[in-house]
Structures are given as C-alpha cells and as structure tokens.
Amino acid sequence: MRPAEHEQGEARPSRRGVVGLSGALAAGLLTGAGATYAATAAPRSSGPPSAGRGSPEGTDPSGSVPFRGVHQAGIVTAAQDRMHFVALDVVSDDPQRLRDLLKAWTIAAERMTYGAEAAPGGAVGGGPWDVPEDTGEALGLPPSALSITIGYGPSLFDSRFGLADRRPAALRELPAFLGDDLDPARSGGDLCIQACANDPQVAVHAVRNLIRMGLGTVSVRWSQLGFGRTSATSRAQQTPRNLFGFKDGTANIMAEDTAALDTHVWIAPADVPGPAAWAAGGSYLVARRIRMHIEVWDRTPLREQEVIFGRGKLEGQPLGQKAERDIIDFAAPGPDGQPAIADVAHVALAHESNLGGVRILRRGYNFTDGSDGQGHLDAGLFFVAFMRDAHRQFVPMQRALASKDVLNEYIEHTGSALFVCPPGLSGEQDWGTQLFGRA
Numbered sequence: 001m002r003p004a005e006h007e008q009g010e011a012r013p014s015r016r017g018v019v020g021l022s023g024a025l026a027a028g029l030l031t032g033a034g035a036t037y038a039a040t041a042a043p044r045s046s047g048p049p050s051a052g053r054g055s056p057e058g059t060d061p062s063g064s065v066p067f068r069g070v071h072q073a074g075i076v077t078a079a080q081d082r083m084h085f086v087a088l089d090v091v092s093d094d095p096q097r098l099r100d101l102l103k104a105w106t107i108a109a110e111r112m113t114y115g116a117e118a119a120p121g122g123a124v125g126g127g128p129w130d131v132p133e134d135t136g137e138a139l140g141l142p143p144s145a146l147s148i149t150i151g152y153g154p155s156l157f158d159s160r161f162g163l164a165d166r167r168p169a170a171l172r173e174l175p176a177f178l179g180d181d182l183d184p185a186r187s188g189g190d191l192c193i194q195a196c197a198n199d200p201q202v203a204v205h206a207v208r209n210l211i212r213m214g215l216g217t218v219s220v221r222w223s224q225l226g227f228g229r230t231s232a233t234s235r236a237q238q239t240p241r242n243l244f245g246f247k248d249g250t251a252n253i254m255a256e257d258t259a260a261l262d263t264h265v266w267i268a269p270a271d272v273p274g275p276a277a278w279a280a281g282g283s284y285l286v287a288r289r290i291r292m293h294i295e296v297w298d299r300t301p302l303r304e305q306e307v308i309f310g311r312g313k314l315e316g317q318p319l320g321q322k323a324e325r326d327i328i329d330f331a332a333p334g335p336d337g338q339p340a341i342a343d344v345a346h347v348a349l350a351h352e353s354n355l356g357g358v359r360i361l362r363r364g365y366n367f368t369d370g371s372d373g374q375g376h377l378d379a380g381l382f383f384v385a386f387m388r389d390a391h392r393q394f395v396p397m398q399r400a401l402a403s404k405d406v407l408n409e410y411i412e413h414t415g416s417a418l419f420v421c422p423p424g425l426s427g428e429q430d431w432g433t434q435l436f437g438r439a
Helices: 015-019 094-112 200-213 257-266 274-279 300-307 346-350 394-404 407-411 430-437
Strands: 083-090 149-153 189-198 220-231 281-290 363-370 377-387 411-421
Touching: 083 200, 083 346, 083 377, 094 149, 094 200, 094 257, 189 200, 189 281, 189 411, 200 220, 300 346, 300 407, 377 411, 394 407, 407 411
Parallel strands: none
Antiparallel strands: 083 189, 083 220, 149 189, 149 411, 220 363, 281 377, 281 411, 363 377
C-alpha cells in the first residue's frame, strides 16, 4: 500500500473476527481527429436507426440502441454483456482542435451504434492508396446493442481550453480511501469513452476507431476490457454474479424507477447553475478497478463467504430470509440468536438504510487481465457507477466500506477515476458544441 494514497481510519476487522457473527448483507461487490465525417453511409450490416430515438433504455428492432435522447445511452440502457472502457488525455492545447474532434466523434459514434462503419465506405471505399477511415474488424457484424458514452474528468477543466468556468462544482477529484493501492497509470484522465455491446468485437471496434480519429489530439491513458456484467439495470434482467460467485446488484436502481433516477442519478438544473448548466441531465461516473484475490477466496469455506457478503451463495437471499428479493431485516436472528447479518458485512455497510438513504446506479463488469507474474490471476471487478453527486453518494459509501468491510481482506482498489457524463444530444447537436457552447 502506498502510504500517501490512503487516509487514516478505523482499523478493519479481520474476516475471522466476523465469522463468529451471524451475517452480512450483499447488494453486490462494491466499492469494489480527425476530419468531420458525413452522417450518411452504407452500414456494416443494418440501415440507419428507425424513428423513436428518444428512449435510451431499449433497442430498436434492428438491435441498435438509440444514440440521441434526453440522457446518454449506456447509463440506464439494459446492461450489455461486454464493455471496453478507455480514459484519455488531451495532448493538444488547441481548444478548436478538441472541439472539432468531439464533433467528429459524435458523427462516428452515432453511425457505429446503428451498425455503420465509422465513416462512409471507411474500410475500403477510399481505394488502395488511402488510409482507411474504418478499421474493418466489425464489417458484417450487427449493432449488438452498442452504446457509446462520453465523460469528462476534472483535469479537462484547467486553463488549457477556456472551460474552467464550465466545470460543475461536484466535478473534483475523489479523496483517498483507506486501503487504496492506486496505480496512477490506471487512474484519472481528461475524458473517457465507455462502449458496451453484446459482442466484444463491436465494443472494441468502437473505441479503436474513436482513438484512431483522435491521433495527435488525444492519447490513451489507460483502458479496461470487461465481460460478464455484474449489474442489472432493468427489471427484465436477471441478477448476474461476480467472480466470487455471488449475485451482484440485487438492490440496484433500475431503469423503470424514474423517481429514483431523478433523485439519485441525474444531475438536476439546481446542481449546476450558471455556465455549468450544460451538465444538467447528465450524471457522474465513478470507475474503480478492484483486484480480487481469487486464489485466497477459493480456499475460504462457504459459510464464511456467505457471512462476509450477508447473502446465500446459491439463491442470493439475505441471510435470515428465503428469496433473493426478500426485504432485508437487519434484526432477523441467525441460528445462534445473534443478528443473521453482521453490521460489518458488505451489504450492511453498503445498504441505503445505513447510509442516510444514499443510492447509486451500478454498471460494473468482471475482468481477467492474465496473471500478475507471481502465479496469481489478475482478475476482479471493474466497478462503474453513475450518480447525481459522487462526493455525497459514493464517498460516504466507500469510506464506510473501506474502514469496516471484511471483504477488504480479499480485494484491493488499484485504479480510480471520476468523470461527468453530459446529458443526451438532441437534434443535430454534437459533443463539441455541448461542451464548449456555441461560438
């Protein structure tokens, strides 16, 4: 652990100390340019999106996720199976160059979400002597419910681009947390792109082509591939499992719960007065790379695992209850007469009733990045969550988990970033005009 990267706090209890208690509660492992291109084109495999672009939650009959709407796609969109996430730094100090890139990205991203190449005839249409404007690996593939979400980090609003007065007040770096072992090479970034799809090649193709377009304006700071979603964002989806084998995100905010989204996820106009008003309707994105010590967990008895999480492994039921979605009763006794769910269990610490009503929308993915060179898998949870204010929601939640959660014996946070994701685009609006305002 790097001493400068954690804060002083209460010592964490050992997992052995909690096993004698009767339980824990798990809502899931937490916290845990190019030129501007024309918008008409021959699609990879399907035509332009049909009418009805206003709802980012679902897909149209062609399997594409509407790109434009009140909110960006990829937040409450039904969670896809795969993800490619990239954080980038802007290497040019020219505001116009960044603005032009964001405009070009808007056009290319919209095309790719309905199954088209990044540019018309991009893979081969330029002829044998031109550099292709699409890398080609997604030719013939359907849209696969691709969604592309953009976000901006606090560092983008420094003095380089004249954006300082447009920075939302809540867009400031996250504090250090007890137990963090953050790698600067896996943290931060001027901006981010999240591409989610049901085909990993479609997601990778989207990110690859946007990076290609940004050559000379942006450079990759870090990236993460994810598989096996660890959250459901729609009631139509079953609760998935994390790499520890437990159901993850049972109590997540769902797309159908619009009142909860307004309260906990979407930035309200009152939150961003003055020049920052462009961010209203957007959301803050917290990304945390959580390394899971798989080999140690795999040698842990089942009962101990369930006590640490506070849920049964097979059904996902809260300890002391029978079904996954049974109401959690923190007073319900276990076989020994003590509460079935321990107060230092993962889910107890993350539950809204113990956090003053704080909730977040989780949208994470499992990852496996080979081995660490010492015979252990480099695997875990790429935690992604959206919220109205990270400092009022994520920070108190993570502080509680970092100081007391027995699960910390099996995990460590190795990467961290915060971004503000703008609202959706309407009409012919583009990301560049949205961020910079009209010239």
